[in-house]
Amino acid sequence: MTAGSIIVTPASPSPVVVVEGLSRRYGSVTALDDVGFEVPAGARVALLGANGAGKSTLLATLCTLAPPRVGRVTIAGHDVARAGGEVRRRIGVLAHQPMVYEDLTSLENLRFFARLYGLLDANARIEELLRAVGLWRRRDEPARVLSRGYHQRLAMARALVHQPSVLLLDEPETGLDTDALTLLDDLMLRAAGITVLAATHRRDRVDDWSTGVLVLERGRIIEDSVSPPTPAAPRALAGAHA
Amino acid sequence: MTATWAILEKDLRLLWRQRTGWVSAGAFAAMTVITFSFAFDLATADVRPLLPGVLWVTFLFAGVIASSHSFSEEQEQGTFDALLLAPAPRSALYAGKALANLVGLLAIEAFVLVLGSVLFNVPLLVPRLLLVTVVGTVGYVGLATLLSTLGAVRSRAVLLPVLTLPLLVPLLIAAVRATGEALSGAPDGAPWLLLLAVFSFWSAVGAALLFPLVVEQ
Numbered sequence: 001m002t003a004g005s006i007i008v009t010p011a012s013p014s015p016v017v018v019v020e021g022l023s024r025r026y027g028s029v030t031a032l033d034d035v036g037f038e039v040p041a042g043a044r045v046a047l048l049g050a051n052g053a054g055k056s057t058l059l060a061t062l063c064t065l066a067p068p069r070v071g072r073v074t075i076a077g078h079d080v081a082r083a084g085g086e087v088r089r090r091i092g093v094l095a096h097q098p099m100v101y102e103d104l105t106s107l108e109n110l111r112f113f114a115r116l117y118g119l120l121d122a123n124a125r126i127e128e129l130l131r132a133v134g135l136w137r138r139r140d141e142p143a144r145v146l147s148r149g150y151h152q153r154l155a156m157a158r159a160l161v162h163q164p165s166v167l168l169l170d171e172p173e174t175g176l177d178t179d180a181l182t183l184l185d186d187l188m189l190r191a192a193g194i195t196v197l198a199a200t201h202r203r204d205r206v207d208d209w210s211t212g213v214l215v216l217e218r219g220r221i222i223e224d225s226v227s228p229p230t231p232a233a234p235r236a237l238a239g240a241h242a
Numbered sequence: 243m244t245a246t247w248a249i250l251e252k253d254l255r256l257l258w259r260q261r262t263g264w265v266s267a268g269a270f271a272a273m274t275v276i277t278f279s280f281a282f283d284l285a286t287a288d289v290r291p292l293l294p295g296v297l298w299v300t301f302l303f304a305g306v307i308a309s310s311h312s313f314s315e316e317q318e319q320g321t322f323d324a325l326l327l328a329p330a331p332r333s334a335l336y337a338g339k340a341l342a343n344l345v346g347l348l349a350i351e352a353f354v355l356v357l358g359s360v361l362f363n364v365p366l367l368v369p370r371l372l373l374v375t376v377v378g379t380v381g382y383v384g385l386a387t388l389l390s391t392l393g394a395v396r397s398r399a400v401l402l403p404v405l406t407l408p409l410l411v412p413l414l415i416a417a418v419r420a421t422g423e424a425l426s427g428a429p430d431g432a433p434w435l436l437l438l439a440v441f442s443f444w445s446a447v448g449a450a451l452l453f454p455l456v457v458e459q
Binding site for chain 2: 063064065066067085086088089091093095096097098099100101102103104108112113115116117118120158
């Protein structure tokens with residue numbers, strides 16, 4: 001910064017998710033092309049774009065399943081490629097598939113995932129979550145007898161069992177009825193203090209819960225109402241004042 | 243370690259509830275041993291020189307069926323990604339899966355040894371042979387778990403037998419020879435068991451080290 005320059009930056013919380021120069025190719029297909037953005041703490045971001053725009057690839061990178069080879073991604077200050085364990089401790093993921101064991105009961109599923117996250121005494125948390133998603137009375141039924149909607153409710157509980165501070169959701173509304181959509185909003189999309197990045201095709205619902213949008217097209221960000229303004233514009237302003 | 247024990251307990255619970263994969267592996271093992279028992283002339287021939295090969299061929303293919311099933315279920319239900327999303331070290335996840343496969347395969351092998359003892363009229367439940375079986379199975383399961391992960395992650399389950407068999411050749415040679423020594427009552431301290439232990443150790447350690455690379459996309 002040169003002496004006398006004026007940096008005009010809106011007051012905003014420090015970014016929790018930072019993506020810089022992220023690119024990814026699968027053979028001749030470019031899935032992500034120089035993607036960059038920042039998500040402030042507590043923001044609820046809708047990730048929009050047509051099929052094949054790169055939304056799922058971006059989420060897979062953020063959740064450490066496909067660590068970046070080109071570019072850099074940090075979540076809560078931890079590099080996704082170098083400190084995957086620290087990142088995973090802080091994120092909850094809800095995807096197309098519920099990612100629960102069909103032959104375990106709802107209770108056993110949550111107990112297993114709690115132990116997997118190192119939570120040794122999570123009974124109260126598990127009961128709270130099963131009651132919240134409406135599965136407490138059915139806690140001893142195997143997941144395979146649950147309907148698609150109840151599978152997704154169980155998946156919500158799974159994603160929240162370790163109390164993540166960042167939620168990464170890939171089309172979370174799929175297969176949910178009105179009641180379950182309300183649950184999704186209350187527990188995840190509008191939960192206080194949680195940063196949310198959710199890929200969705202439900203543009204009609206985005207205004208209900210999001211604080212900003214990122215629009216992807218052919219692997220590039222074409223609209224970003226989330227990241228703070230880049231320093232380029234303030235510098236031009238500073239030049240005008242000089 | 244918590245993650246390892248959690249996966250082991252979960253896999254054993256699912257193994258008991260689902261059973262299909264392990265029952266088909268056990269049925270395959272039983273059919274193999276029974277078929278061999280009909281092929282040999284038990285009345286006149288000494289079958290001991292042939293038994294090491296019979297046993298390890300049976301263990302090998304039963305293990306391929308069982309470990310492949312273990313990961314294909316995870317892949318179909320999307321739960322393998324859920325495991326990878328846990329903050330536990332990848333090697334802890336590998337250890338949990340490998341231990342569950344080890345317990346399942348040892349149970350099948352115990353069944354095969356009992357069945358073989360009856361059908362071949364040779365005492366197979368002797369301490370030294372049990373030791374060889376356990377040591378060899380540790381190395382085998384170590385590699386098979388890694389390669390079945392590769393099959394699941396890359397959605398190419400057919401890769402499992404193709405990749406497993408060449409990599410297992412040294413271990414299988416040592417296992418067959420050590421089993422032969424155990425059956426013939428060769429003196430203790432025979433070199434094949436030691437060699438088998440070395441192969442098994444490095445197979446398990448090497449697979450645990452390679453597992454994080456295999457699961458990354």
